[in-house]
Every structure is written in structure tokens, then in C-alpha cells.
Amino acid sequence: xxxxxxxxxxxxxxxxxxxxxxxxxxxxxxxxxxxxxxxxxxxxxxxxxxxxxxxxxxxxxxxxxxxxxxxxxxxxxxxxxxxxxxxxxxxxxxxxxxxxxxxxxxxxxxxxxxxxxxxxxxxxxxxxxxxxxxxxxxxxxxxxxxxxxxxxxxxxxxxxxxxxxxxxxxxxxxxxxxxxxxxxxxxxxxxxxxxxxxxxxxxxxxxxxxxxxxxxxxxxxxxxxxxxxxxxxxxxxxxxxxxxxxxxxxxxxxxxxxxxxxxxxxxxxxxxxxxxxxxxxxxxxxxxxxxxxxxxxxxxx
Ligand SMILES: [Zn+2]
Numbered sequence: 001x002x003x004x005x006x007x008x009x010x011x012x013x014x015x016x017x018x019x020x021x022x023x024x025x026x027x028x029x030x031x032x033x034x035x036x037x038x039x040x041x042x043x044x045x046x047x048x049x050x051x052x053x054x055x056x057x058x059x060x061x062x063x064x065x066x067x068x069x070x071x072x073x074x075x076x077x078x079x080x081x082x083x084x085x086x087x088x089x090x091x092x093x094x095x096x097x098x099x100x101x102x103x104x105x106x107x108x109x110x111x112x113x114x115x116x117x118x119x120x121x122x123x124x125x126x127x128x129x130x131x132x133x134x135x136x137x138x139x140x141x142x143x144x145x146x147x148x149x150x151x152x153x154x155x156x157x158x159x160x161x162x163x164x165x166x167x168x169x170x171x172x173x174x175x176x177x178x179x180x181x182x183x184x185x186x187x188x189x190x191x192x193x194x195x196x197x198x199x200x201x202x203x204x205x206x207x208x209x210x211x212x213x214x215x216x217x218x219x220x221x222x223x224x225x226x227x228x229x230x231x232x233x234x235x236x237x238x239x240x241x242x243x244x245x246x247x248x249x250x251x252x253x254x255x256x257x258x259x260x261x262x263x264x265x266x267x268x269x270x271x272x273x274x275x276x277x278x279x280x281x282x283x284x285x286x287x288x289x290x291x292x293x294x295x296x297x298x299x300x301x
Contacts, residue, residue, distance in 0.1 A: 025162050028074040028101075030085050031058055032279035033141045034111060034150070036287045038078060041155050041172045045165045051092070054279025055253045059132050059226065061088045063095070071096035074107070076161060078154065081112030082138035109157045111150050115140050118207060132226035133204065142276065143208035144184050144291055151176050183288050188213070190299050198244040200237065200263055202251045205276045209294065218244045221251075221259050229259045238266035248272045248298070253280055272297060 024047040029035040035050040042048065051067050052058045058080070071077060071092055079085050093101060093108075100107040117136030140146045155173040159166040195214040201207070202221040210217045218240055223233040241249075246267040249260040252274065260271045275281050275293055284290050295301070 025075045025158065026073055027076045027078065027158075028070050029078040030061075030089060031080055031141075031277055033277050033287060033290070034078045034080065034154075036278040036285065037147065037151050037176075038154050038158075040176050040286070041151055041169055042158055043168060043172050045162060045168055046158065050279075054275070054277035054284070055281075057252070057254050058084055058277070059087065061085070063088050063091050065095070067092050068095040071101060072098050074098060074101050076107050076109060076157065077101040078109045078111055078157075080138055080141065081110035082115075082117055082140070083133070083135040084138035106157070106160055109153070111153050112138070112140065113153055114149050115146050118211065119204065131224060137204055137207055139205045139276070140208050141287075142206055142294075143212045144180060144187065144287075145212065146208065147287055148177060148180055151180075179288065183291065187291055187295050190295050190301050194298060197248070198241075198246040200241055200246050200249045200260075200267075200269070202249070202255045202260060205252060206250050206274065216244065218246050221249070221255075221263065234259070234262050238263045241267035241269065250274050252276045 024045055025042065027035075027038050027042065027046050027048045029038055029048065029050045031052050032050050032054040035048045038046060039048050049070060051070070052061050074096075077093065079089055093103070098107075099105070102108060117138075117140065119133060120136035121131070121134065141150065151173055155169045158169045162169075191213040196216055198216045198218050199210065200218050200221065201210070204220055204222075204225055207217065219237045221229050221234070221237070223230055241263050244267075246263070246269045249264045249269055249271045251257060251260050251271060257271050257273070263269070264271045274297055275284055275290060278284050278287060278290050280290075281293060284293050
């Protein structure tokens with residue numbers, strides 16, 4: 001009898017021990033930037049996947065059934081917020097039928113909590129005219145100082161959902177912040193000579209980055225966020241760009257250089273393709289890689 005019990009206990013231990021060891025928190029993020037930071041904070045205690053690839057426009061994502069399958073088993077969904085995913089995330093969450101990740105529950109995390117939005121519109125918003133930034137500019141992850149706030153928000157929620165590993169998350173956050181502080185000093189030093197450099201954006205993606213490093217933002221190829229360029233707007237902006245001595249016209253991997261060329265040509269500027277997210281290029285695997293790449297593209301260092 002005792003022998004049988006011991007044998008049974010051994011079988012049970014073998015069955016349940018690996019399960020416990022691998023009971024990682026399943027996190028699904030909307031973007032690769034959130035996935036990268038979450039991986040840094042979560043370490044081996046989380047299993048992270050993302051929905052939107054970093055080389056594609058995060059405003060527009062096809063609501064594929066495979067994304068709903070991914071969300072169906074998630075413990076936590078993280079989004080950028082400020083309406084970035086408003087066109088596609090709600091339908092994915094509805095389709096996933098997972099009560100754990102509904103907005104308002106601990107399994108839903110809007111990472112913009114605590115981030116101060118820029119370019120918050122005043123007056124009436126008309127979404128039918130394609131205004132993508134009705135809640136302000138949602139591309140806040142492109143200021144590395146906001147990365148600190150994002151990491152803290154993510155750490156707090158991981159600790160809440162998985163208190164057994166709270167000390168790990170705290171330790172990983174401390175390491176993230178130490179590394180970020182050192183990298184920020186490096187990026188600031190490298191970018192310092194570019195202070196006041198006149199630039200044009202395509203979409204208002206890099207506004208937080210531009211503000212952080214004191215570049216002079218002259219205008220956008222898009223007449224309004226999400227509205228394709230028009231000949232009259234391009235002509236007007238080309239004149240402004242020339243007058244301001246614009247040096248770079250920033251475009252993202254999914255923008256057409258042809259739309260930016262007339263403006264760059266008028267000003268004698270360079271059309272500069274820039275990654276706007278982790279994953280946009282093969283060598284951008286972490287949040288730190290993203291700024292290393294941006295700073296190198298602008299300064300050559
Ligand atoms: Zn946008």
C-alpha cells in the first residue's frame with residue numbers, strides 16, 4: 001500500500017512539476033515595441049507574442065482570425081493606447097471571447113497610462129475626415145524617456161497578475177532603467193550637434209523623438225494624420241522646407257519615397273527612411289536597438 005502511494009506520488013510529481021515550472025504568463029502585445037519591453041521586464045516568467053509587425057503601419061492591421069486565437073489564451077493584452085489601435089483591437093478582443101482580457105479587467109493594459117500626450121486636438125474631431133490622432137499623438141514610444149514610464153507600467157501589471165515573481169520583475173525593471181539611463185546619455189550626446197536641424201516628417205510619427213532631441217519640425221508630407229499627400233499641400237510644404245533649410249525628410253518603411261522627393265528636392269534635403277518600431281529592421285530586436293539605429297541613421301555614429 002505504502003509502495004503504491006509512493007509510486008502514485010512520484011507519478012503526480014512528474015506530471016505536475018513541469019506544468020508549474022512552465023506556467024509562464026501569456027502576454028500578447030499589439031506592437032513589437034511593447035513586446036520587447038515586456039520581454040525585458042518579464043524574462044523567463046512570461047511568454048510574449050505580438051500582433052502588428054514593426055515594419056507595418058500600426059494604425060492599420062487586418063483583424064486576422066489567427067490573432068483572435070492568440071488572444072483567446074492570453075493572460076494579458078497590452079496596447080499602446082491613445083487610440084492607436086482603435087481601428088482593429090476592439091474587434092479582435094471581441095472575437096477572442098476571452099473574459100480575462102476585456103478592457104477594465106487586470107488582463108487588459110493600456111500602456112499609455114501616465115504618459116503625457118502631445119498634439120492633443122482642441123475643438124471638434126471629425127473621424128470621417130480620417131483624423132487618426134483624435135486623442136493626441138499616440139507615437140509616444142519614440143521618446144526614450146517615455147520608455148521608462150512604459151516599463152514601470154508593465155512591471156506593475158506583471159507583478160499584480162503574477163505576485164509570486166514580483167521580485168524578478170522589480171529586479172528586471174531596475175536593470176532596464178539603469179541601461180536606459182546610460183543609453184540616453186549616449187544618445188543625447190550624439191544627437192546634440194543636430195539641435196535645431198530642420199526636418200520634415202511624413203506622418204507625425206517621430207514628433208516625440210524630434211522634441212526630445214531639439215530638432216526643428218517644419219511640417220508633414222501628409223496634410224493631416226492619415227490623409228494622403230495632395231499636390232497643393234506638397235507645393236506649399238516644398239516652399240516652407242526650402243525657406244527653413246530642411247536637411248531630412250523622414251519616411252517609414254511603409255511610406256512612398258516618391259511622395260517625399262518633391263519636398264526634399266526643393267530644399268536640397270535627403271529622404272531618410274527610418275524605423276519607427278522594434279522589428280522594422282532585422283537588427284532591431286530591443287527597444288535600445290531602435291534608438292541606436294535612429295541615432296546612427298541621423299548622425300552616422
Ligand atoms: Zn499616427
